[in-house]
């Protein structure tokens with residue numbers, strides 16, 4: 001994989017000295033000349049590194065004296081300035097994203113990196129049979145466009161599913177999409193303009209950060225509690241002096257933290273967005289995978305003004321490759337439908353029909369019950385194995401659904417180095433760097449438990465633990 005640019009590597013090294021406490025607030029940083037000598041780089045690379053550190057809010061220049069470590073801001077532990085828009089997929093994040101998916105696709109790797117369920121957990125045979133049957137019976141309909149809002153049969157099934165999350169949404173209020181990725185993209189296109197500020201959780205799903213980059217939006221990362229999701233207190237204070245065009249949340253088993261937003265917080269968030277007239281984009285791709293018997297309510301279920309745009313898909317529950325998702329855009333229905341027409345025109349007809357058939361008669365709920373039990377077991381086993389194998393001081397999230405774990409390793413360990421060494425040993429993981437535009441999570445990794453627990457996975461976690469211990473030494 002491509003390495004980080006030199007100036008970012010240097011900025012990271014200095015940032016680490018600051019976070020480790022080796023350089024304290026108010027102290028002078030190493031001089032530009034010292035950085036050039038130490039890292040064997042040109043003066044312009046050293047300057048670029050310090051501009052990067054300054055943009056992260058870690059250092060500040062003082063006339064004729066060099067750079068000094070900044071004192072942390074008084075109110076929150078995070079800099080709440082939105083990021084400027086970035087060139088889509090241009091930087092190390094884009095390269096990492098591509099290499100991560102290469103790793104997921106490779107049959108030779110133990111893929112703990114991508115949030116993808118393995119095909120042998122999914123109802124693959126039944127679903128493919130359903131697709132073949134629909135193809136046989138659909139005749140010419142199967143090869144024609146299913147123009148937005150998309151298959152009515154499917155929308156009727158989705159409307160029933162949404163009731164389980166407490167939302168009463170008629171089929172006419174639903175638009176089918178090519179996965180949740182397109183649903184998110186369409187919502188953002190419907191409610192924002194390039195340069196607008198969009199609130200996201202931090203850490204958050206890197207695919208979302210890419211969509212935001214691609215639309216030249218500015219990102220405001222709001223801290224997220226590993227158990228309870230987005231910090232409403234911080235969001236409220238940010239909204240006092242910041243105009244926000246949209247807010248994106250993952251209230252159910254978020255990616256990567258696995259957090260679950262309490263019902264009270266969901267209600268407060270919907271009310272807050274209504275008060276400030278901020279469209280709330282809800283991403284629920286893991287919502288149907290609680291470890292308990294019942295799914296929780298969606299933000300959409302608390303929405304009485306159409307301010308919530310709800311996005312989901314069948315990628316985590318049935319078939320990521322069918323690319324079937326949906327959006328219920330509330331009062332932004334027409335804008336989203338127009339965006340769909342210009343984005344992909346229509347969702348593929350046969351996969352829509354196959355999923356609709358499976359929902360109607362394939363035993364979806366029965367299958368979901370089995371899958372939840374498998375994911376719960378995978379997550380519990382992996383969690384225990386990580387705590388046993390990784391360096392002392394490592395913490396792991398304890399999600400109540402989904403199949404992702406967020407591992408925080410002692411600060412000395414750089415997750416990118418761990419990623420590279422793990423790849424060399426045939427294992428892919430998702431380094432924390434990908435989950436923020438701010439390089440906040442350089443000592444974190446996301447582990448996906450979408451594959452049956454096995455000796456092979458247990459061995460991979462032991463190897464990761466050994467590699468992390470070596471890096472921590």
Ligand SMILES: Cc1ncc(COP(=O)(O)O)c(C=O)c1O
Nearest residue numbers: 115179180181205255285313315
């Ligand atoms: C939180 C979240 N949202 C959206 C997506 C994209 O889903 P889809 O495959 O349906 O486009 C993912 C995929 O990992 C995800 O984790």
